[in-house]
Amino acid sequence: MPTDLEHIQRVMREADCLHPMAEVEAAISRVAQEVSNTLRDANPLVFCVMNGGLIFSGKLLTQLNFPLEQSYLHASRYRNETSGGELFWKAKPEVSLMDRDVLIIDDILDEGHTLMAIVDFCKRSGARAVYTAVLLDKKHERKARPDFAADFIGLNCIDRYVFGYGMDYKGYWRNAAGIYAVKGL
Numbered sequence: 001m002p003t004d005l006e007h008i009q010r011v012m013r014e015a016d017c018l019h020p021m022a023e024v025e026a027a028i029s030r031v032a033q034e035v036s037n038t039l040r041d042a043n044p045l046v047f048c049v050m051n052g053g054l055i056f057s058g059k060l061l062t063q064l065n066f067p068l069e070q071s072y073l074h075a076s077r078y079r080n081e082t083s084g085g086e087l088f089w090k091a092k093p094e095v096s097l098m099d100r101d102v103l104i105i106d107d108i109l110d111e112g113h114t115l116m117a118i119v120d121f122c123k124r125s126g127a128r129a130v131y132t133a134v135l136l137d138k139k140h141e142r143k144a145r146p147d148f149a150a151d152f153i154g155l156n157c158i159d160r161y162v163f164g165y166g167m168d169y170k171g172y173w174r175n176a177a178g179i180y181a182v183k184g185l
């Protein structure tokens with residue numbers, strides 16, 4: 001079925017802006033400082049989790065002023081829907097993680113299944129230490145494991161379906177320059 005672009009446009013028009021661009025950029029700069037303090041001497045291997053992690057990764061990486069290697073992986077559970085299903089690996093890391101300090105960068109920690117599976121994969125692949133950075137931590141009682149938290153968190157967010165800064169609504173508005181909540185979700 002072709003995408004209903006009028007619907008996509010309406011979602012943006014009616015959305016609530018939760019975190020405007022200036023607030024998100026300030027949060028990214030703070031995270032960059034925290035990551036630098038922890039990893040500047042670790043020669044880390046940094047993975048962007050595609051697709052959602054793309055914008056946060058790009059903006060964060062340019063503020064990390066120390067040697068690192070960068071790559072990507074793609075694990076998806078939402079597949080353009082607004083509720084998650086089974087985790088599907090679209091691209092596993094192709095470089096060796098053996099004895100490396102690894103940093104995983106993603107857009108959002110929602111229920112946590114995605115990031116937990118990625119961390120588990122990295123540990124089983126021989127990583128020495130695995131750190132995680134997320135732009136948003138969504139606050140609710142549905143976490144897969146309540147004791148699992150990201151090491152670096154940009155912003156906490158309310159329990160709504162959000163888009164912008166890499167996060168999509170039905171595959172759209174990853175490019176929105178702020179963090180928005182869909183009306184009614």
Ligand SMILES: O=P(O)(O)OC[C@H]1O[C@H](OP(=O)(O)OP(=O)(O)O)[C@H](O)[C@@H]1O
Binds near residue numbers: 080108
């Ligand atoms: O904490 P969870 O409930 O597991 O959800 C978080 C994950 O869901 C989204 O990815 P998605 O599956 O939509 O893939 P995409 O980034 O390619 O759209 C997001 O980018 C996170 O990776």
Ligand code: HPA
Binds near residue numbers: 169
């Ligand atoms: O609220 C969300 N928005 C976009 N993608 C997501 N993936 C998990 N939760 C979300």
